[in-house]
Amino acid sequence: MATKRPSKTKVRRFLLWVGLAAVVLLAVLSVYGAFVGAERAEGIFNSLPLAVYWVGFSVLLGVSFWVFPRFTDRPGAASIHLGCVFVLLGGMVGSQWGHDLQRVVLGTEKIRRGRMVIYEGASENRVYPASGEAKELGFSLRLKDFRMEHYEPGVLQIESRDGAGWRVAAEAGTEYELGGEYGKVRVLRKFENFKLVLEGDERVAVDAPGPDSNPAVEVELIGPDGSSSVKYVFERFRGHAGAGERFALSYFRMVRDYVSEIEVVADPCLQHAGAGGEVVASKDIEVNHPLHWGGYRFYQSSYDDKEGKFTVLQVVSDTGLAVVWFGYALLCLGVFVQMWGKLAKPQKTNFTVTEAKWRLSGQSRDC
Amino acid sequence: MAIKWTIQGLLIYTALAMYVLAFVARLFRVRRAGQALYFLGFAVAGVAVVYRWWHVWHVPMQNLFEVFLCLGVLIWPISLLCRRRLGVGGVAGDMVIAAIVLFPAGLIFSAEPQQLPPALQSGLFGPHVFVYMLAYIFMAKASVQAAAQLAGKEFGEGFAETEEGTYRMVCAGFPLLTLGLVLGSVWGQQAWGDWWGWDPKELWSLASWLVYVGYLHWRYMQGRRYPRVNSVWVVVGMAVILVTLLWVNLSRLFEGLHSYAR
Ligand code: HEM
Numbered sequence: 122m123a124t125k126r127p128s129k130t131k132v133r134r135f136l137l138w139v140g141l142a143a144v145v146l147l148a149v150l151s152v153y154g155a156f157v158g159a160e161r162a163e164g165i166f167n168s169l170p171l172a173v174y175w176v177g178f179s180v181l182l183g184v185s186f187w188v189f190p191r192f193t194d195r196p197g198a199a200s201i202h203l204g205c206v207f208v209l210l211g212g213m214v215g216s217q218w219g220h221d222l223q224r225v226v227l228g229t230e231k232i233r234r235g236r237m238v239i240y241e242g243a244s245e246n247r248v249y250p251a252s253g254e255a256k257e258l259g260f261s262l263r264l265k266d267f268r269m270e271h272y273e274p275g276v277l278q279i280e281s282r283d284g285a286g287w288r289v290a291a292e293a294g295t296e297y298e299l300g301g302e303y304g305k306v307r308v309l310r311k312f313e314n315f316k317l318v319l320e321g322d323e324r325v326a327v328d329a330p331g332p333d334s335n336p337a338v339e340v341e342l343i344g345p346d347g348s349s350s351v352k353y354v355f356e357r358f359r360g361h362a363g364a365g366e367r368f369a370l371s372y373f374r375m376v377r378d379y380v381s382e383i384e385v386v387a388d389p390c391l392q393h394a395g396a397g398g399e400v401v402a403s404k405d406i407e408v409n410h411p412l413h414w415g416g417y418r419f420y421q422s423s424y425d426d427k428e429g430k431f432t433v434l435q436v437v438s439d440t441g442l443a444v445v446w447f448g449y450a451l452l453c454l455g456v457f458v459q460m461w462g463k464l465a466k467p468q469k470t471n472f473t474v475t476e477a478k479w480r481l482s483g484q485s486r487d488c
Numbered sequence: 489m490a491i492k493w494t495i496q497g498l499l500i501y502t503a504l505a506m507y508v509l510a511f512v513a514r515l516f517r518v519r520r521a522g523q524a525l526y527f528l529g530f531a532v533a534g535v536a537v538v539y540r541w542w543h544v545w546h547v548p549m550q551n552l553f554e555v556f557l558c559l560g561v562l563i564w565p566i567s568l569l570c571r572r573r574l575g576v577g578g579v580a581g582d583m584v585i586a587a588i589v590l591f592p593a594g595l596i597f598s599a600e601p602q603q604l605p606p607a608l609q610s611g612l613f614g615p616h617v618f619v620y621m622l623a624y625i626f627m628a629k630a631s632v633q634a635a636a637q638l639a640g641k642e643f644g645e646g647f648a649e650t651e652e653g654t655y656r657m658v659c660a661g662f663p664l665l666t667l668g669l670v671l672g673s674v675w676g677q678q679a680w681g682d683w684w685g686w687d688p689k690e691l692w693s694l695a696s697w698l699v700y701v702g703y704l705h706w707r708y709m710q711g712r713r714y715p716r717v718n719s720v721w722v723v724v725g726m727a728v729i730l731v732t733l734l735w736v737n738l739s740r741l742f743e744g745l746h747s748y749a750r
Pocket of ligand 1: 143201
């Protein structure tokens with residue numbers, strides 16, 4: 122007995138409903154993910170059920186090209202959906218699952234994500250993933266210098282015991298009236314590297330520029346009665362009012378940039394600090410300016426906050442990235458062509474139920 | 489409440505008053521005066537943005553105060569574009585939107601100038617936020633039309649009738665919303681190494697984008713068979729946008745990479 126095949130219209134209608142449900146489900150999951158925080162959300166969206174969802178969604182998008190011939194005369198819509206397929210593919214290829222699969226199938230040994238700690242003047246080629254053993258890259262990175270740049274001038278924050286507060290530019294020569302019973306404050310000197318040295322019997326504050334850094338300001342507090350006291354305020358130590366002191370003073374400088382001056386050394390045998398090798402590239406890695414080399418991207422991630430002697434780079438595999446970028450380009454191009462193209466056409470106000478039926482039947486009556 | 493007794497504050501309050509007066513004039517059908525006040529409000533808000541720019545010395549889109557200030561300027565040119573080119577009216581609604589966005593800039597958010605942290609020093613910062621602001625205005629206009637339709641009001645005025653107007657606004661805003669999302673993703677990749685980081689702000693913006701994807705498919709499938717349902721989609725989309733824009737920044741619920749934007 123011959124079974125009746127569902128009509129094309131029914132298949133299309135069904136697929137559209139499935140597509141809509143998939144979109145709504147993803148929206149709901151996104152909201153849920155926003156509540157649980159980035160780390161758990163990442164776990165959820167990379168879990169097995171979601172992996173099935175991503176594959177299913179990509180297949181659905183792919184199948185829609187075949188089931189809806191209308192896409193052929195709607196380049197905008199086609200580009201949108203194709204773009205989504207590429208973004209999803211790129212995401213899957215670049216995921217941990219994708220990396221694991223490529224290891225098994227293609228034998229590639231790439232870490233998806235890890236960290237590198239490099240000391241000033243030393244070379245390093247070991248990348249530490251979040252779990253598992255360190256992996257050695259086929260080249261090394263040498264840290265010529267790490268530095269932090271600050272916005273100048275910094276800020277001197279003054280808090281009185283009764284809760285009043287002021288923020289003053291920490292620039293030598295600044296004088297600021299705190300008003301009435303509080304008196305005034307004067308910034309006398311700024312130090313990049315504050316040090317106390319003995320001059321005869323006396324201990325004297327000096328600025329000793331060099332690799333070390335201990336930023337500070339010298340401040341004079343002048344009471345309403347003209348009495349004066351001098352204080353040193355250090356960036357590294359948050360201020361608090363000691364016994365008998367009227368104010369808690371703090372000194373801040375906002376960080377403008379973190380810079381790791383890096384050289385790429387092409388010597389796979391090179392393993393540890395200090396060794397030579399041919400320098401094949403160099404770059405100042407900054408926030409927003411990663412280094413792209415050898416299938417990885419290297420990002421400024423952290424640093425030695427005590428002495429500034431080492432930098433920490435985040436190392437991310439670039440597998441799948443170009444596919445995502447291509448997908449984005451298609452998606453963006455498609456939405457503008459499809460949606461703005463529609464707006465450029467003369468206005469149409471008689472879109473009716475009949476029109477909806479035409480669309481579902483897949484016939485190409487323009488809308 | 490943070491009343492600003494500064495030149496910046498004065499400019500904002502003047503623009504806000506103009507927008508409110510423009511709406512009142514419109515209510516009393518004094519159209520020309522309404523248009524003139526609307527334009528004046530735009531001009532003063534424009535001066536407020538330029539003043540802020542000069543004051544902080546970077547694109548003024550860093551925090552909610554600056555974003556809402558800019559939104560208060562962008563609404564007038566978009567209103568004009570919609571009437572002249574896209575056949576969509578609703579100017580009275582636009583005046584209300586303009587006043588609503590300037591209100592928190594003037595009275596709620598702190599205008600304390602801030603220096604740009606390293607992550608925001610990117611060529612993508614300005615375009616990403618700017619494109620999103622444009623998209624949000626189109627979507628706000630769409631949701632005003634949708635809400636009017638749900639309330640049984642017609643926005644005809646010789647322009648597209650309300651449901652169609654809503655759809656056209658979404659068609660105008662959706663590509664910008666998409667571009668904003670994509671630019672944000674590319675920027676995230678440059679700054680943090682992830683083109684998608686599952687951060688709450690990213691997930692909310694994905695959710696708002698998906699609501700409009702859902703709306704476009706729904707309307708594609710159903711046409712105007714259920715006009716009220718069409719409108720509900722759009723209003724929900726705007727609600728999710730508002731959460732994306734405000735809640736994530738204001739609440740401590742969603743600590744994440746974007747928290748600096750408070
Ligand atoms: C995240 C994924 C998706 C996005 C971003 C997306 C986006 C869009 C957009 C913007 C339109 C244009 C609507 C209009 O012009 O009014 C559209 C139309 C359409 N979509 Fe999707 N869509 C997605 C998933 C899907 C899926 C899974 C299917 C398969 C069932 C599908 C099938 C269609 C069809 C058949 C059209 C009509 C095209 C035309 O002839 O104009 N979409 N989509």
